[in-house]
Amino acid sequence: MSRFYDVGPLGEIAVNLFHGWGYNFYRRENQLRADDQLVRSYASDLLAQARKSVEVAEAAYRRLRLPAPTRAHPLPDAEAVTGAQTLERLSRSIGALEGQIRHQPVPENDRMSQRYRSEAETLELLGEIDKLLIGQADLLRSLINNTTGEAVLEEMAELEEGIKAVTETLRQRQAVLFVGVIP
Template identity: 30%
Template sequence: MTHGAFEPLLGVDRYTDAGRLRADDLAVRSYAAELLARAAQRIGEAVVDYQRSILPPSTREQPFPPAELKLPMDVGRRCQQRYTAVADRLRNAPFPPDPKKAWKRLRGPGAAQLLELDQVLHRQAELAAGVIEGVSAPSLSELPVREAESALADLTRTLDERLSYLSGL
């Protein structure tokens, strides 16, 4: 009698297989996005601490900090923006318009393939977040930008593969 009655309140119909598929999809993507968002926040905090503790205060004679001192801060901000962009893309990724049809096609080997893609997505999100685990103001100049970009690129490829798999259903 109440089948689907709470869907507008929950945002997901958890009473059907298709609704649970949608809920699982949201959980997978939100977990990975949260890891990346926390990593971006950590970089942002390191940039602010760097600006507060390492950059010299402005004076009339030198109103702007030297470019070589400001470079790690700029690199950190760009890296933070990349992490935030990938986290936003994970959160806002589309789901197949008809989850009932998608669920029917996902039974059996299709579900195993999706599970494998989800596990890879989680591992890559954890790796991308782990790349910048120990970032702080003093170590901002040694930020592993190339490794972070590589980890984010791998994660983006997996997300694209996952989205094309789901849209092909």
């Protein structure tokens, strides 16, 4: 039998090469890390959709409620301006959350980090937090999706609560990354 078919020594060579390259795709931690990145990407996409919906609603709101000035009405309606500014702030807040989620770190895979915590346990904790994050992002998106600027303004208190909840979930995620426990 040829040495090219002897699984034992060839498997050992493959594992040594994987470890030398710093990666072994058979490790559970690598799958969890990939899942974490994928889930965060989905959450960011949901928030991007929500932000786009707010921007569309804001543009329609401005067209409808803030017409060009005329001699009879040289200044815009103060309430309409406040509403447009509120929609603009909401869009920026959602965009900021999207960026924070997209750029969240994952646990380091180095010897110093492994001394203080188990990478798999940390990634599992992050997975639980990410489930909540996905749910919050989807709920926020569903409240805003295909609505008018007026409808968004009516739901503003709940939307601000949603942004606050996503922000708190991101803080929990950071606590798990840096401290290793959910506060």
